[in-house]
Amino acid sequence: MTLSQTYKQVRQQSLDFCKHLQVEDFAIQVVKFASPPKWHLAHTTWFFETFILIPNVKNYAYFNSNFNFLFNSYYNNVGDRVLQANRGNMSRPTTNEIFAYRDYVDEKMQEFLRDLTDKKIIDLVILGLNHEQQHQELLITDVKYMFGHNPIFPVLHEDFNLVNVKNTNLESSNINGGIYEIGYQGNEFCYDNELGVHKVYIDDFEINNYLVTNGDYIQFMEAGGYADFNLWLDEGWSWVNNNQINAPMYWHKIEDEWYYYTLSGLQKVDTEAILSHINYYEANAFAEWKGMRLPTEFEWEIAAQQLDWGKRWEWTNSAYLPYPKFKKENGAVGEYNGKFMSNKMVLRGASVATSKNHSRATYRNFFNPLERWQFTGIRLAK
Amino acid sequence: MTLSQTYKQVRQQSLDFCKHLQVEDFAIQVVKFASPPKWHLAHTTWFFETFILIPNVKNYAYFNSNFNFLFNSYYNNVGDRVLQANRGNMSRPTTNEIFAYRDYVDEKMQEFLRDLTDKKIIDLVILGLNHEQQHQELLITDVKYMFGHNPIFPVLHEDFNLVNVKNTNLESSNINGGIYEIGYQGNEFCYDNELGVHKVYIDDFEINNYLVTNGDYIQFMEAGGYADFNLWLDEGWSWVNNNQINAPMYWHKIEDEWYYYTLSGLQKVDTEAILSHINYYEANAFAEWKGMRLPTEFEWEIAAQQLDWGKRWEWTNSAYLPYPKFKKENGAVGEYNGKFMSNKMVLRGASVATSKNHSRATYRNFFNPLERWQFTGIRLAK
Amino acid sequence: MTLSQTYKQVRQQSLDFCKHLQVEDFAIQVVKFASPPKWHLAHTTWFFETFILIPNVKNYAYFNSNFNFLFNSYYNNVGDRVLQANRGNMSRPTTNEIFAYRDYVDEKMQEFLRDLTDKKIIDLVILGLNHEQQHQELLITDVKYMFGHNPIFPVLHEDFNLVNVKNTNLESSNINGGIYEIGYQGNEFCYDNELGVHKVYIDDFEINNYLVTNGDYIQFMEAGGYADFNLWLDEGWSWVNNNQINAPMYWHKIEDEWYYYTLSGLQKVDTEAILSHINYYEANAFAEWKGMRLPTEFEWEIAAQQLDWGKRWEWTNSAYLPYPKFKKENGAVGEYNGKFMSNKMVLRGASVATSKNHSRATYRNFFNPLERWQFTGIRLAK
Amino acid sequence: MTLSQTYKQVRQQSLDFCKHLQVEDFAIQVVKFASPPKWHLAHTTWFFETFILIPNVKNYAYFNSNFNFLFNSYYNNVGDRVLQANRGNMSRPTTNEIFAYRDYVDEKMQEFLRDLTDKKIIDLVILGLNHEQQHQELLITDVKYMFGHNPIFPVLHEDFNLVNVKNTNLESSNINGGIYEIGYQGNEFCYDNELGVHKVYIDDFEINNYLVTNGDYIQFMEAGGYADFNLWLDEGWSWVNNNQINAPMYWHKIEDEWYYYTLSGLQKVDTEAILSHINYYEANAFAEWKGMRLPTEFEWEIAAQQLDWGKRWEWTNSAYLPYPKFKKENGAVGEYNGKFMSNKMVLRGASVATSKNHSRATYRNFFNPLERWQFTGIRLAK
Known part of the structure; x- marks a missing residue:
């Protein structure tokens, strides 16, 4: 083309x-x-x-x-x-x-x-x-x-639900520790923040090929996850309390049943579908509750080939910081990515809303750890 | 009809x-x-x-x-x-x-x-x-x-300027003190807050038949009116300083000349036209600077017949409080006026934007003393 | 002396x-x-x-x-x-x-x-x-x-409770309407805001010689006074809801009983004692609930001789505005009172905390209608 | 002992x-x-x-x-x-x-x-x-x-200035890349966040044995450092503008000369002394201006033996996150460090105010990147 x-x-x-x-x-x-x-x-x-x-x-x-x-x-x-x-x-x-x-x-x-x-x-x-x-x-x-956030929950399109995606691979992968290369190595387009191939040392780790589902998360909620401060980072716990959070964004409890707003309107939560619209603090608390943890962005990139990814942006446990060889371009284009490298966490993967031809294993997405309006999900590692 | x-x-x-x-x-x-x-x-x-x-x-x-x-x-x-x-x-x-x-x-x-x-x-x-x-x-x-407040200052209609209204009567009236009756006495519609005709005692006073013009106000500005704390009520002075106010709402100084946004677009300020878009604190400071004062709502009502009014809402020096015989209706209609009777000042008259057949001498308009987005103006008394 | x-x-x-x-x-x-x-x-x-x-x-x-x-x-x-x-x-x-x-x-x-x-x-x-x-x-x-506001409620002095004052005169007075003179007429000290004797016209009114007690107010509370929006001015109702107010300042419900903090420590509320530490909105809502109203500052001054006053600052239904003949002094002393004449309500009387020799019937105290930390009370009129 | x-x-x-x-x-x-x-x-x-x-x-x-x-x-x-x-x-x-x-x-x-x-x-x-x-x-x-922040700048003690510390070693060190072990390995006390010795891979790097001085920083200020958005992270740039920052905390320009508040009172800035009281954004902008960068906490720990450290907390370019083998203790003690691991940056070293016997090369201090009230300084690497 x-x-x-x-x-x-x-x-x-x-x-x-x-x-x-x-x-x-x-x-x-x-x-x-x-x-x-x-x-x-x-x-x-x-x-x-x-x-x-x-x-x-x-x-x-x-x-x-x-x-x-x-x-x-x-x-x-x-x-x-x-x-x-x-x-x-x-x-x-x-x-x-x-x-x-x-x-x-x-x-x-x-x-x-x-x-x-x-x-x-x-x-x-x-x-x-x-x-x-x-x-x-x-x-x-x-x-x-x-x-x-409109009280009448408008329907954009009946066939554009976007949230009822399922896992296809329910296994886990064991990855051997050692030195790996990180960063984009191809000849196509990539962002400046992916450049500068460099080595990292990683210990052995295990990572799930699948993401946390709505059903899994409801178990966390029913076990009192939003009320147990020991599961939360301090800033997350403040956020939960100051905003009286008790569910992912867009969820509503109606007559004792959970519903969520989708672009096809308000629907019953599909417990088999992959969880979405949680922030880093929720992801971290859920992992803590499970006795597991979020992968780092390096672990994610190393394991990517074996994973079923691309339906949710996945919170990692890596802060968004420059790669060792990161170079900011001069002028306006240099403002594209580099200046946001503080107080953000890296997300890897891609979501159902990501444009076609706009995802790759080295892609570094990043958001404030409080944000939930993207299609964000949880993958666990240990 | x-x-x-x-x-x-x-x-x-x-x-x-x-x-x-x-x-x-x-x-x-x-x-x-x-x-x-x-x-x-x-x-x-x-x-x-x-x-x-x-x-x-x-x-x-x-x-x-x-x-x-x-x-x-x-x-x-x-x-x-x-x-x-x-x-x-x-x-x-x-x-x-x-x-x-x-x-x-x-x-x-x-x-x-x-x-x-x-x-x-x-x-x-x-x-x-x-x-x-x-x-x-x-x-x-x-x-x-x-x-x-749109940076491109859209034009609603070329013939809908609304601000270039002039005074027609440049005299003042002297009103004798004594007991007067206040409140609506006719058989047409009026609001509940105008009802309950009651007597007030008023001293002799003098009131201008005309309103303050943009030119008058520019003199106040050029004399340092916005910088002289002795002219201002305490809350007005805080507002001026916290918001760095130095002109009426919608005014912009461009290459040393004053312009204002009108519904016909940005125009040079017409110094002959009647001032608009000032709040109670500005009205009060201007009066103080002139060595005069705002009329009370009772003085205004008593003098109304002799005044040229109806182009600007005129700030009075009366707080919006119930008339002695005020009665709140039961239910929702009772919420129409009564519950706003605190921290508001009364405005009398009517503006160029007021609907036809919707003004009378007993009409009590009221706004928070900080507001300026109505077509508000200044009449002086002493 | x-x-x-x-x-x-x-x-x-x-x-x-x-x-x-x-x-x-x-x-x-x-x-x-x-x-x-x-x-x-x-x-x-x-x-x-x-x-x-x-x-x-x-x-x-x-x-x-x-x-x-x-x-x-x-x-x-x-x-x-x-x-x-x-x-x-x-x-x-x-x-x-x-x-x-x-x-x-x-x-x-x-x-x-x-x-x-x-x-x-x-x-x-x-x-x-x-x-x-x-x-x-x-x-x-x-x-x-x-x-x-210290969680351990320190005791200043065992004999300095200040709140258990009682009414001594349980009657009401009927005052005839007519023209009265308002303002300070003596030769002693008074503030500039009391000066400029002037006439007002007042209708017949009735005023209580006594103030509302804690017991009276508990009835209002138990009748759902803090939950019935029809009793409240709009700004008062916002205040109640935004701050989840359900009692006067310093009151605490402990094991189903009302206590209040006094300078002698936390004590059971004395239902016979005169109510204190309520703001204008609470005073107004209570009066509304009783089917009565607060007196204006003019009514209060006219009736003062017949009243038992001086233990609580009494909210009136008058905004704090200049008397018709008010003159602001030049320089700093002119800032003493005049510049506060907006968004305040007048309180008349004096409180248990007022210094000796510092009260008179023409004294105009004034506070923001939201404040409750003064010893403020309610007198009803109709 | x-x-x-x-x-x-x-x-x-x-x-x-x-x-x-x-x-x-x-x-x-x-x-x-x-x-x-x-x-x-x-x-x-x-x-x-x-x-x-x-x-x-x-x-x-x-x-x-x-x-x-x-x-x-x-x-x-x-x-x-x-x-x-x-x-x-x-x-x-x-x-x-x-x-x-x-x-x-x-x-x-x-x-x-x-x-x-x-x-x-x-x-x-x-x-x-x-x-x-x-x-x-x-x-x-x-x-x-x-x-x-007291306008009279009290003197705590004449001999307790704390800021006039100088560099003693003006060289730089070149460190070879490779795999290094990170984390506390001794038998004395350390915090839980230093535990879990683990390997990291590091590229070759150069690091200064000395810290940035007040004189160096004044050059940055005079070169317009606080006005050049290209030097700043986005959140730092907002902070500079919203707070009109133009110098480190405690600095005051008096008659064209820089002074700073010290615990011995207001003193002329000593240009030879090591800079203090800057936040992560200032540290980062200064490094950017110098064409260098802050070290990561791993580089710092690896180089520590060769450095002259212990007078300032040094901002690193590492986010405060758990080490791979981090284990949170149960109960209250587990809240000591772990829950703060978001939106903080790691500082290494120790300051003049740090207690004796309370510093070591593996110590991980952490603060919000906006804070400046600690004795924080800048070491550069490349």
């Missing part, structure tokens, strides 16, 4: 999901960390305009010069920007204007890609497409958050 | 303003106190459904039973409700569903009004229409707030 | 109360609005140094030039100051240093008073003594707050 | 520092994370009473049964406790009562130690002494925080 075709396909994928949305759905931001859909659509477009078209297309005519300010996410090198928490305060530009913006930039991009041979710019376009794929996952999880 | 015709006209007026809005504009809530337009449209409809149709129409079929919960504003007697700050978190029901809800309720209301003779219910319908008129003003001021 | 003698007596009175305190008690601030005892002792001294000695004593030698900054309360005209919330962060200067500061200033003041004849300065000294008396009451209520 | 003698010596050391304090200094808490000195004195005593005396001494008579609740720090297994932020709200028990409590427990402990042979209990006593030593360091840093 040519770069031009890939570009078209990835860009189209963002719009496909949006077909099920109403105009109002595009505009609203319920919580600071979840952006309005129209912001995602504009911001991913802004990325191509700002980093590809403006610096490389002679006399490039801006679609709208305000958009640089409106749709910058966190790139200090690019200038001022709207605060993240205020993205949902702007009814204008409308969704239609943003669709027009996408069309405009896509047309300019297709023209530009026709004669593009510069390897550095090609890499930047590929980065932009991977960036768009990351936002495609956020589009789904942010809409789920918005609908899941 | 029959009640049925009045009903139709008032309800239509809410929709007229909305013609200039885009779908996204209906859904967004920028700040706790300003509700999304679609919420206003639904809530005013909910009022008729809840207080007229449900109790009086046999076998009334709800449009949607969730709406009772979703669109209750502050009536504890009616049951649970969505928190005011969360009104903008709900993309669904969509604006179109709310238009359908309005049509449905309007049709049922027209049927019901046809044979309505019960005086108590007629009064409640009239209360509902006055309630809708109040929300028509909020619709305008809330949209102005949303647009005025 | 000469001014010099009065000075000595009033100053001594502040120290008398402190005899029962330990050194640690002097230093601590539990909550923003309650200052550490050593701050009260220093601030009242600062008042004399700043307003009497520094401007009038030639070559006056400061005790410590830092103290002007440290012990200014809220006088913007005097310069910068320590934030109110930070008064308890300063272990130094020590209590002993502050006693030395008092001795130093007292000695200089006695010298200065010997030859003082200037009427304006004499008035300022008298203001300073009244100011000290106000802080004597705060000393008591602030220490009660500190001890009452 | 016998255990009894060690006990006596360590306990005495806490009192030695307190000789320079005034009574008021013992009682105050300026900020949530810094406890009042008398709380430290009581809490360390509570540790011995709770974990040694109560479970092991038959018919042990409590000094005061309230103290269990008052002086528990964070042990959920021991029961309820006073919130950390409220430790400074309690003027009672007084400092003298706490001295009496110490005497009482010390006497009981000496009796108990006389015949003590049980290895497990001996270990717990030694843990209690190490615990006390940790609080001795906090005593110093908390008092520095209290005095350093």
